[in-house]
Amino acid sequence: SYELTQPPSVSVSPGQTATITCSGHELGNKYVSWYQQRPGQSPLLVIYEDNKRPSGIPVRFSASNSGNTATLTISGTPAMDEADYYCQVWDSGSVIFGRGTTLTVL
Amino acid sequence: QVQLVQSGAEVKKPGASVKVSCKASGYTFTAYDINWVRQAPGQGLEWMGWMKPESGITDSAQKFQGRSSMTRDTSIFTAYLELSSLTSEDTAVYYCATEVGGPTSFHFWGQGTLVTVSS
Numbered sequence: 226s227y228e229l230t231q232p233p234s235v236s237v238s239p240g241q242t243a244t245i246t247c248s249g250h251e252l253g254n255k256y257v258s259w260y261q262q263r264p265g266q267s268p269l270l271v272i273y274e275d276n277k278r279p280s281g282i283p284v285r286f287s288a289s290n291s292g293n294t295a296t297l298t299i300s301g302t303p304a305m306d307e308a309d310y311y312c313q314v315w316d317s318g319s320v321i322f323g324r325g326t327t328l329t330v331l
Numbered sequence: 332q333v334q335l336v337q338s339g340a341e342v343k344k345p346g347a348s349v350k351v352s353c354k355a356s357g358y359t360f361t362a363y364d365i366n367w368v369r370q371a372p373g374q375g376l377e378w379m380g381w382m383k384p385e386s387g388i389t390d391s392a393q394k395f396q397g398r399s400s401m402t403r404d405t406s407i408f409t410a411y412l413e414l415s416s417l418t419s420e421d422t423a424v425y426y427c428a429t430e431v432g433g434p435t436s437f438h439f440w441g442q443g444t445l446v447t448v449s450s
Binding site: 267274277309314318320321322 | 366368375376377378381390392426428432433435436437438440441442443
């Protein structure tokens with residue numbers, strides 16, 4: 226079955242750029258979505274179709290997808306972006322989530 | 332605005348079944364698939380399956396086939412997930428989510444329903 230690999234954790238200093246990767250076989254041929262989940266909250270879609278931001282998502286969130294790796298970038302990361310981030314794709318009629326990356330802002 | 336409101340927390344004994352509801356508002360209920368995703372304590376997101384509210388057609392992850400049932404009542408814009416033969420490993424927060432806004436992503440999520448399985 227298809228698998229998505231994310232680093233378990235990423236750290237960033239406030240105001241700096243955070244980068245979270247998601248790897249999978251020929252991932253560039255699929256649409257990747259990214260979700261933010263703060264403790265005790267439902268997931269929030271921050272990126273869909275590789276690089277589109279839903280209404281209301283700040284411009285500091287951007288993303289790309291090519292080859293075997295998709296990347297979520299958060300520019301000028303504020304403390305409020307400390308959360309878990311999950312990548313997601315559809316594969317053979319099933320939804321696949323990455324295991325998630327905990328972003329620490331310190 | 333699009334909203335998905337789920338039923339309240341449940342406590343069940345091993346071997347029992349649970350039925351979680353998800354009431355939609357703010358969009359045409361029958362036009363977009365409803366998906367179910369669960370999250371065990373301290374763990375990641377796990378997709379369970381989808382349902383097309385217009386037709387009632389469903390498909391579930393292999394892990395849940397035969398043990399889960401996704402249904403709907405279009406008259407009250409509500410989707411249901413029923414999971415049977417519960418074990419402690421089914422203790423999780425269960426979310427419904429919809430693809431309103433794009434077919435490959437979950438743009439809107441319910442608030443989650445905690446199901447605790449304990450003897």
